[in-house]
């Protein structure tokens with residue numbers, strides 16, 4: 349009974365070389381097929397390292413998998429003298445449908461600013477990719493109690509200048525940094541509090557119709573045993589999963605999010 353189609357995504361981070369990546373995806377596809385996963389019930393996405401994408405494309409197209417995939421980052425530029433960067437154009441050409449933008453590890457390790465991330469969101473749309481904009485507060489901000497304000501400021505900066513159509517297509521992932529890879533899970537009510545605030549902010553910035561369409565994900569130590577409770581919250585439309593997405597059986601159980 350979801351208004352918005354649930355979106356369950358695995359972020360492999362810098363794990364799985366191109367050989368391991370294929371094996372993982374094959375196992376995931378087999379597990380989901382054994383379990384007769386209904387792809388209409390939840391869209392399944394993976395975000396492998398760039399070097400895996402060509403292999404992922406071959407497997408997805410060759411075996412006609414319904415699993416969609418995307419890059420973990422993209423350049424704000426289209427082409428040119430940007431050594432080491434990857435254009436959204438290249439990702440589209442490899443069959444990517446999505447791209448992560450502003451994961452907390454990009455914000456902290458690569459110092460990506462809200463301005464740069466806004467340019468990356470726009471670059472994604474320019475190349476026919478749906479951006480998954482990641483927002484969320486660190487531990488200090490959470491302890492200070494200003495997490496909603498902090499996260500909404502990241503959201504506002506990220507969506508600046510988008511059209512209503514783009515905002516409706518956008519996916520936003522709320523990932524409290526203190527819950528990423530730490531085993532600390534924000535409670536379902538924390539996920540709901542922030543997702544409701546994000547939706548209200550989108551209604552303010554665009555309108556209610558747009559806000560009603562934008563899919564909002566929670567991410568941070570999601571496992572098979574907490575997925576169902578988080579997904580039961582009305583403003584949570586999906587999950588962004590790091591560590592647990594590297595285990596195909598665990599991830600397949602998250603995709604089913606049954607309690």
Ligand code: PEP
Pocket residue numbers: 359361523527528529530531567568569570588589590591592
């Ligand atoms: C992530 O990297 O987006 C994430 C949520 O990681 P983990 O599930 O490992 O906390």
